[in-house]
Amino acid sequence: MYLNNLNPHQLQAVTLINEHALILAGAGSGKTKVLTTRIAWLINQRLASPYSILAVTFTNKAAKEMQERLASMVDINVKAMFIGTFHGLCHRILRLHAKEAGLSNDFQILDMQDQLSFIKKILKEKDIDEDTLAPKTLINFINQAKERGERSHQVSMLQDKFNGKLINLYKHYEDSCQKQNLLDFAELLLRCDDLLTYNQALRQHYQERFKYILIDEFQDTNTLQYTWLKRFRGLDNIFFAVGDDDQSIYSFRGARVKNMRDFEQEFEVKHLVKLEQNYRSDGNILKCANTIIDYNSARLGKNLFTQSSEGEKVKIYSASSDSIEASWVAQYITSIIDSGTKAQDIAILYRSNAQSRVFEHTLFKQHIPYKVYGGLRFFERAEIKHAIAYLQLVDNLSQQVSMLRVINFPPRGIGAKAIEQLQDLANNLDINLVDAYPHLQGKARVNIHNFVEIIKDIQSQAMNLNLADTIEYMLAKSGLIHHYETEKEGQDRVNNLKELISAAHSFYIEEKLPHDCSSLGMLDTKELELEYLPPNVNPLRLFLSYAMLESGETQQQGVQLMTIHASKGLEFDSVFITGLEEGLFPNEGNANNQDSMEEERRLMYVAITRARKNLFLTCSQSRMLYGRISFNRSSRFLDELPVENTKWLSPKNSRSKSNDFDNSDIYNYADQAQTMPFWMQNKLKEKQDMNETNAMAQKLAIKHTKIIQHDKIFKINTNVFSTKFGEGTIVSIEGESEKALAKIRFKKHGDKILNLAMANLNVID
């Protein structure tokens, strides 16, 4: 059954018993499959009950996939299992033991935005000018300290470049958060770690409970995450860590690859299992990946192989400008889509988000559907954050952060001055904002009173309404919906708010809460068989945490545009890795240092291994960057590729600036451009682009009157039938043999350019 389709190494990993294991799992080697199958196997072999397994990942998406795949193999309630993200699991443990962790049940999670505004507020209160100390400096200081597992009193003075000032502010931040029951993301982990460190009974409980501990993407763990994991190490539990040092691309945010080697030693790993068979990419692509990564020195050592065919060679194209690079990619995408690949199976990858603009522009012009990743996510949108703030207040009227966010939104005549007064009052009397406002006078008092009454009214309604209905009522009563409806261009925001109502609906279904269960009603977890839920929790509170921990994004249609970082873990039929230029990729500043250079190379490795069938690498000789045109040499990564597995679709440009383009217009243009005013550069560039495009068009336009494909003869005016577009007539043919593209005028769908070799066409007499 489920063990049958594993290769010997996968099987070995899945069935390892009585020993800690480190699995080196290459890209596309079936890592998730091994993890989930192992859990299923442990349960089916009765080596473990679902209750005694702890499985940790980094993203909600990965956690969800794990749960779904496990559910398909074992007939148990996977929701009740401890499978989740570091943050999600810590949150769950803290909910279960809030009191022991020094928290009250209504603790609230701060996301990054909230944390930043909270820090800014503190700096303001302390009368520290933002020029003296940037809020970002402080926030980084605090987060990095927490990720090392250090509280304010544990941070070394050497870390504090402001002579103790940062440590003091960290202390103050700790106190303020504690007072208001706020936890930032890092705090979820650190607080949970503290709980397990100082509460011996609980630590022992969990050590005995979790017999099997499995960790995904181990190369991405930071110091605190690894420390946290080790708290669960008791007398006889078994650790199973899966990772790939070659895919470690997050050291800039504290990921510590060294954790893999440390784990190997500290846990006395006997068998380092390597999963090296790749099930994703064709031969040529995989060869490129292996060759590139071999340039790195510090590796645990791994070489991927595949049983797939060689497939297409990796195609390389060098454009003269970023816009030509984009048009070339767009043109190729059109032909790929026309020959039957779905747009969502194509990805355009780049090193930095700013590069997306040219592609968006070009794809939009050519009516190619696309989706850009990396913008604001659903729960981060301003209107949603406002709605969430109202809900936080419904849960607990004394939440300051939320109160300050919406006390005057939509505007209700409570100005900055009134708010300041209110805060001062609360500080002086050492009470919270709701209790402080009756001490105010005049208009401010009346307006705040009315605001508080709105919340109280929503609260009383919420007693009898389920969450979706509560949100609907809140949106109306708070005036949020009305505010955006009357605002010009507010329709998107209104739609998002309505989407929040559906999100609450889905939440009930996902969490198996009964439809009529009220927002504020405590759940009878026994009766509902939701015993894994902590006591003293209502659906509203659960939803609020969910909103903070989940970004709320779903896969969308269209060509996928994203950074290489964002593409990790995904795969596509066709992948375009763009902007392969020195300074961009590898990024400037990372090229001089050996370690960061190697991380750039791992990034390249990750990018290459996303592709299943077709891989395209592009670069541009000139690029608009920060308002100037810069001229970059092509990336060293292009030189590191094996010649026999690649194919240049443009004249291979030399790495030394001198050769190929020495006498070309492009190079002259480059020379002149340095001294020209900006608008003139633009003009020139446009002209240049035109020439390039025409040249490209001409090159392609070697007209052929007759093309033979699959024994079928295609000529101009031949009538054809396509299963996708119906009947049409060939208008023109360009290119030859496998590359021949025909423009076909379809009766129903208009003009399309199809690849004659790929498109499924029949000739009609």
Place this chain on the structure above:
DNA sequence: ATTAGCCGCATTTTT
């Protein structure tokens, strides 16, 4: 309370 205009900045990011 809204808005124009100016300044400064500019990898990669999940929770």
Place this chain on the structure above:
DNA sequence: TGCGGCTAAT
């Protein structure tokens, strides 16, 4: 260049 964030002006 193009943006977000902040200030100054209506």
